[in-house]
Every structure is written in C-alpha cells, then in structure tokens.
Amino acid sequence: MSLVSKTYGKDRVRVMRVKRDGARHEVRELTVKAMITGDFAGAFVDADNSKMVSTDTIKNVVNVVARENLGLDTEAFCMAVAERILATYPQVETTTVTGSETKWDRLSFDGEAHPHAFTLDGNGKPFATVLATRDGMEVTSGISGFTFMKTTQSAWDNYARDPYTTIKETRDRICATAMEASWRWSAAPADYSAANATILATLIEVFATTFSESVQDSLYRMGTAALAKVPEIADISMACPNKHYLLINLEPFGLDNDNVVFLPTDEPHGQIECTVGR
Structure with missing residues (x-):
C-alpha cells in the first residue's frame, strides 16, 4: 500500500491582537488554520517522528508572529506566519495559512x-x-x-x-x-x-x-x-x-505581553x- 497524500497542522488557533496607539486601540481577532506538507512520510508509514513539527509548536508560531506584528491586516499576517514556518523548518515544502476574521x-x-x-x-x-x-x-x-x-x-x-x-x-x-x-x-x-x-x-x-x-x-x-x-x-x-480574552504567556519566547495578544x-x-x- 502507498501513502497517496499527507498534510497536517493546527486549526482554530484563536488570537486577538490589540494595537495600542495612545488612548486609541485597534483590534484584530482571527481564527487561524495553518497546514503544512513536506518530508513527513516517515511518521505515517514508519512510526518515525524525527522530522515532525508538533501542532502545538505551529500554534506557538502563530502567537509569536501575532505579538511581533500587532498591526498587520489579515492577508499580511497570514503571509508572515507562512514565511516564518518555511524559514524555520526546512522539512516543510508548503504551508497553507488561512485567517478568518471576527470583525469588530x-x-x-x-x-x-x-x-x-x-x-x-x-x-x-x-x-x-x-x-x-x-x-x-x-x-x-x-x-x-x-x-x-x-x-x-x-x-x-x-x-x-x-x-x-x-x-x-x-x-x-x-x-x-x-x-x-x-x-x-x-x-x-x-x-x-x-x-x-x-x-x-x-x-x-x-x-x-x-x-x-x-x-x-x-x-x-x-x-x-x-x-x-x-x-x-x-x-x-x-x-x-x-x-x-486570556493573556497569552509569551515569556518562553523572550517576548513581553503588555495586554496586546490574547486567546x-x-x-x-x-x-x-x-x-x-x-
């Protein structure tokens, strides 16, 4: 039997960004789906996880990119997430990032x-x-x-x-x-x-x-x-x-979070x- 296709990732990563410009706040709430393809066949057919990127890690990438890009529109934000995944994980061949906006x-x-x-x-x-x-x-x-x-x-x-x-x-x-x-x-x-x-x-x-x-x-x-x-x-x-809206802990990534990125x-x-x- 052959493995015809494969993809995986993280869905329903919910994130709220608050860009504080003095007293005026801009809010952007997204539900993000980030899927990847690449050199992951071993996990499916050989029980080899050595090249796998944990889906929880993909969620963390979304949150870190959110903290570093509070003001990006949805399209640019999804591009930033995709670029970060490709730059960080050479075993990834493609990534598809979809951001669905909750409009305020x-x-x-x-x-x-x-x-x-x-x-x-x-x-x-x-x-x-x-x-x-x-x-x-x-x-x-x-x-x-x-x-x-x-x-x-x-x-x-x-x-x-x-x-x-x-x-x-x-x-x-x-x-x-x-x-x-x-x-x-x-x-x-x-x-x-x-x-x-x-x-x-x-x-x-x-x-x-x-x-x-x-x-x-x-x-x-x-x-x-x-x-x-x-x-x-x-x-x-x-x-x-x-x-x-729960404050996301970004300390493990060396980032502060002064009421700007929330779950x-x-x-x-x-x-x-x-x-x-x-």
Whole structure:
C-alpha cells in the first residue's frame, strides 16, 4: 500500500491582537488554520517522528508572529506566519495559512469615534414578545446575542479568595460579552423602534464610557440609565456571558505581553444576570 497524500497542522488557533496607539486601540481577532506538507512520510508509514513539527509548536508560531506584528491586516499576517514556518523548518515544502476574521466595528457617540469600545459586525437579533390574556396584553421587547467589547477601563479585583481561587486580580482587562436583554413596557411609547434604539444606545454608551469594576457593576448602571432614559419601560433584564480574552504567556519566547495578544475563548464562561426595575 502507498501513502497517496499527507498534510497536517493546527486549526482554530484563536488570537486577538490589540494595537495600542495612545488612548486609541485597534483590534484584530482571527481564527487561524495553518497546514503544512513536506518530508513527513516517515511518521505515517514508519512510526518515525524525527522530522515532525508538533501542532502545538505551529500554534506557538502563530502567537509569536501575532505579538511581533500587532498591526498587520489579515492577508499580511497570514503571509508572515507562512514565511516564518518555511524559514524555520526546512522539512516543510508548503504551508497553507488561512485567517478568518471576527470583525469588530468601532462605537461612536455624539459623532465621535470611541477609542477602545467596539461592537460585533452584523450584530444582534431584535425581538418582541406579546403575552395576551382576556384582561390585557403584556409587551416585551429585546435583543439577543448583541456582542460588544472594550479593550481597557475594566477591572476584576477585591473578590473573595479561598484555596480554590486561582484567577489573578486586574485593573485593566478586555471586557466582552454577548448580551441577551429584554425590557417590559408599562405603556406604549410614541415609536417602538425609536425607543428600542434609544434603550440599546444608552446601554452601550454607559458600558463604553464609564469604568467597570465588574460586569455586575456595569449591568446595574446600564439598566438604571435605560430606565431613566425611557419612562415607558417598567424594568429591564440582562444576561451577559463573559467572552474571555486570556493573556497569552509569551515569556518562553523572550517576548513581553503588555495586554496586546490574547486567546479568545467563551467556554467555560462566567454568566452574569440581573433585572433592574423602578
């Protein structure tokens, strides 16, 4: 029997790069697939791994190239990864690097672009629910999967600690979530669409423009602001799973990582929920 073809590599290498230009941050999140071909037949047919490049090593190459190239566009970044693989491993004949971008749109308030707050491109699914009885109707509006992020001005510290606690305190982290939110109407607004837009804009503005001591802290203040802005809603409920961005340890490669290269992950995630009412 003959080995007709062979290739291997690393898929779903998720990496977030934050390019900090003073107060203004640029974010680029990619899911990378890097596949290689070359002189690897021995591993398949002779149980000889001597020329194999570990797939974990390929992941590390992606992360190192990310730290060294914070501002590259997707095409140039994939080229840089491919060039590094070919330059480092002579047994590699070809490498195919694909980067799939998670697109973040910069938020703006009062016509001014925000330096470090973003929403996911093509974001959220608005919904409405009507519960009708013979005595009347209860109307609820909301949005599902509305995803937003800021790259600084978020903390998590001063929490309870015990022998099971391993997470480190921080006063500067990425804060991101995919929010499920709904609000009950006590009276019909003049324009549901306009009122819904006002509620969502208020929630996001509070999140983006104020320091967050925790997701819990932000949610309460976001809900309070929405109730103050739109008097026709009776209460607002929000559920926000953390979309974690974990700082990648680059010390083994002699590189620092001052909050610029992260591993995006949402499993397992913290789940924070609350209802704010009048």
